[in-house]
Amino acid sequence: MSRVPTAVLVSGRGSNLKALLEASRDPSYPAEITLAISNEPEAPAIDMAAEAGCEVALVPHRDQPSHCQFETLLQTHILESACQLVCLAGFMRVLSPAFVGLWAGRMLNIHPSLLPSFPGLDSHRRALEAGVRLSGCSVHFVTEELDGGPIIGQAAVPVAPDDDEASLAARVLAAEHRLYPVCLALVAEGKVRMEEGRIVWDAVASGDALLNPSA
Numbered sequence: 627m628s629r630v631p632t633a634v635l636v637s638g639r640g641s642n643l644k645a646l647l648e649a650s651r652d653p654s655y656p657a658e659i660t661l662a663i664s665n666e667p668e669a670p671a672i673d674m675a676a677e678a679g680c681e682v683a684l685v686p687h688r689d690q691p692s693h694c695q696f697e698t699l700l701q702t703h704i705l706e707s708a709c710q711l712v713c714l715a716g717f718m719r720v721l722s723p724a725f726v727g728l729w730a731g732r733m734l735n736i737h738p739s740l741l742p743s744f745p746g747l748d749s750h751r752r753a754l755e756a757g758v759r760l761s762g763c764s765v766h767f768v769t770e771e772l773d774g775g776p777i778i779g780q781a782a783v784p785v786a787p788d789d790d791e792a793s794l795a796a797r798v799l800a801a802e803h804r805l806y807p808v809c810l811a812l813v814a815e816g817k818v819r820m821e822e823g824r825i826v827w828d829a830v831a832s833g834d835a836l837l838n839p840s841a
């Protein structure tokens with residue numbers, strides 16, 4: 627079985643990258659994380675990925691004269707590694723419509739809320755303020771709309787009455803680490819794809835990317 631070479635773009639801690647690297651250690655996993663790119667030179671994700679034996683590229687956006695040149699460098703690294711899929715995992719730069727268009731249907735993102743609720747920053751704070759009883763995370767195809775692309779999978783977690791941002795974030799993060807590898811596998815296997823801005827499912831697989839709360 628040939629595995630789909632995949633790049634992961636990060637800016638910080640890298641716990642989702644770690645979850646994807648761990649999944650990809652299994653030779654039967656349909657994607658292989660062959661490249662990690664960070665735009666932040668100090669990101670803890672870099673050392674973690676290098677120690678895991680993953681090729682790492684540093685592309686500091688501040689060193690580039692324009693966003694366009696930053697994205698050109700990203701693209702060069704991704705293509706040089708022959709990656710066919712791109713996963714955003716805590717990547718804190720907004721990508722241009724041109725770049726997003728190059729990767730339409732081949733770029734995924736994870737967001738720590740049940741989209742379309744609470745896109746953008748401070749999702750956990752806004753979920754707590756809204757008083758929702760369930761929160762969670764979503765993996766979606768990346769489109770021009772921030773956190774707005776077609777949803778591949780979601781995992782729900784309960785919100786406890788005494789939750790604060792940190793406790794809710796930790797519960798959601800544990801769900802993220804389960805959900806992202808499942809969703810990447812479905813895309814790599816061709817069981818779900820994006821066509822004309824909509825999700826198309828292999829009927830058998832559509833339940834695989836729903837993770838429900840245990841409590």
Ligand code: GRF
Pocket residue numbers: 636638639640641642643715716717736737738763799802
């Ligand atoms: C995660 O909560 C992810 O959903 C969001 O940014 C955070 C990144 O965390 N997009 P990590 O770097 O993967 O630990």
